[in-house]
Amino acid sequence: MIIGSGINALVAAAELSREGRDVLVCERNSRAGGAIRTESDFPAPGYTTDVFSCWHPLFVGGPAHPGLRDELQRRGVVYRNTDLPAGVALADGTTAVLSTDTEATATGLDDLHPGDGDAWRGMLEQFGQRADLAFAALGTELWSVDGMKLGARAARRLGALGTLEFAQSALEPARAWLRRTFAGEGARALLSPWIGHNGLGPEDAGSALINKVIALALAQGGCPVPEGGGIRLVEALSGIVRDAGGEVRTGADVSRVLVEDGRARGVLLCDGERIGAREGVLASVTPQALYFDLLADEPTVPGSVRAAADRYRYGRGDMQVHLAMSEPPRWRHDHERLSRTAVVHATPGLDGVSAAVSEADRNLLPSSPTIVCGQPAALDPTRVPAGGGALWIQLQETPFRPTGDAAGDIDVGDGQWTPELADRYADRVLNRLSQHIDNLDSALVDRAVISPADLQRANCNLVNGDPYAGSCRLDQFLLWRPMARAPGHRTSVAGLWHIGASTHPGPGLAGASGHLVAQDIIGGTGVRSRLRRWLPG
Structure with missing residues (x-):
């Protein structure tokens, strides 16, 4: 039994189905996919738009993809990519682009500030030598035998002092690392916005590690999107389940996990149907939903765990703005490169990122x-009519309940995200973006604005419009995700696993938590499995 149908749930369902398990996925909404949602004729006829998540570098480069790749390809999943995954446009006309060609990136950074090219090469070389440890930490069940083996491997390779140094660097804020490594604002502006794709800011502990991980992943793997939208991946994973005899059922809202003698035995749907589970239940939900709804009044759950779940925090909200355009965006500066770039950040730079994060954290509209600025049609032209263009815009520094406007121009009223408030804030964003894109107004066909409140209504895991299902600041990340009292994916209820973006290794479309739990279940016999039960989580 799998509750929810996001990427982690579907990866687990597909892997378990291929191993002969009898799988049932229950999704409360009318369609599967969770935060992967593709709409046709949106925001205008002839346009195909990934409404929430869009980019799949973490899945293509993650632990689940290698084992599923051939089957997904047979089912029509085709990834489109570019050699220019990331770029930045500054207010003064400065631009920078991150290429999968190391020398091209280095040359561009040197043109902006001599020496920054060597700094880029040095970062890729130095961090690249240890990157396997960082990526392994994000793809390993840390509270397990495998987690202990990873720690031992790191200690053997790096030595005691080297391990201590690596741990210290993993805790460093991105601002300190960026300012120490790059002398020019162009390189700092190119890299710093990517911290927001994990819900962090440049001053947060551990943000330098996330910055390096994302930069290396982009430099090595680009920023792929599935042709035709994320729905293709959802359909393929669901097809693997169904063809193996399993079921992906939509409109099936689970109200309780049924527990007998301390073990999860099935679920109760809101319509009263009881469904038994012979082997176990996987819940792709938030900690509060798990411990206060699905396990309400369950005596095997310690009070300390419920208290910890109650303290689980959510991060900043997110806003999406989707533009249908009659022609591709015309970038005012460096159009030849930026027009081919998957994701371009328009920002004042490192200090601007810090300022926007600070304002949003204080519940102000930045x-x-x-x-x-995502440009999926630059990689996948099938998403727009012939000759058309599109922009997938995300605003990751958006308070869920704004108390004011940092610029003093917008009346936020009582802080509720009304359509009028969302449109006024979107107007500000597009006015600023028009400084970088010449035809933003003249080529606009239609637009759709999705507020943090809309996100929460669309997906109950996106509490307060947080697209990452929980703050990824250090006390809720790695060893401590989702909670120090209940880390990892096993719960105090036998046969019940917790998966999803709220669990390790966190958000993104890697499908890693679903993969880890599926492999735990598949290999769930013998000494290794028994040893796991001695560890937290």
């Missing part, structure tokens, strides 16, 4: 937010 005066100059970081504008994430």
Whole structure:
């Protein structure tokens, strides 16, 4: 039994189905996919739009993809990519682009500030030598025998002092690392906005590690999107389940996990149907939903765990703005490169990212937010009519309940995200973006604005419009995700696993938590499995 149908749930369902398990996925909404949602004729006829998540570098480069790749390809999943995954446009006309060609990136950074090219090469070389440890930490059940083996491997390779140094660097804020490594603002502006794609800011502990991980992943793997939208991946994973005899059932809202003698035995649907589970239940939900709804009044759950779940925090909200355009965006500066770039950040730079994060954390509408400009049609032209263009805009520094406007121009009223408030804030964003894109107004066909409140209504895991299902600040990340009292994916209820973005290794479309739990179940016999039960989580 799998509750929810996001990427982690579907990866687990597909892997378990291929191993002969009898799988049932229950999704409360009318369609599967969770935060992967593709709409046709949106925001205008002839346009195909990934409404929430869009980019799949973490899945293509993650632990689940290698084992599923051939089957997904047979089912029509085709990934489109570019050699220019990331770029930045600054207010003064400065631009920078991150290429999968190391020398091209280095040359561009040197043109902006001599020496930054060597700094880029050095970062890729130095961090690349230890990157396997960082990526392994994000793809391993840390509270397990495998986690202990990873720690031992790191200690053997790096030595005691080297391990201590690596741990210290993993805790460093991105601002300190960026300022120490790159002398020019162009390189700092190119890299710093990517911290927001994990819900962090440049001053947060551990943000330098996330910055390096994302930068290396982009430099090595680009920023792929599935042709035709994320729905293709959802359909393929669901097809693997169904063809193996399993079921992906939509409109099936689970109200309780049924527990007998301390073990999960099935679920109760809101319509009263009881469904038994012979082997176990996987719940792709938030900690509060798990411990206060699905396990309400369950005596085997310690009070300390419920208290910890109650303290689980959510991060900043997110806003999406989707533009249908009659022609591709015309970038005012460096159009030849930026027009081919998957994701361009329009930002004042490192200090601007910090300022927008600080304002949003204080529940203010940022005066100059970081504008994430995704250009999926530059990679996948099938998403727009012939000759058309599109922009997938994300605003990751958006408070769920704004108490004011940092610029002093917008009346936020009582802080509720009304359509009028969302449109006014979107107007500010597009006015700023028009400084970088010449035809933003003249080529606009239609637009759709999705507020943090809309996100929460669309997906109950996106509490407060947080697209990452929980703050990824250090006390809720790695060893401590989702909670120090209940880390990892096993719960105090035998046969019940917790998966999803709220669990390790966190958000993104890697499907890693579903993969880890599926492999735990598949290999769930013998000494290794028994040893796991001695560890937290």
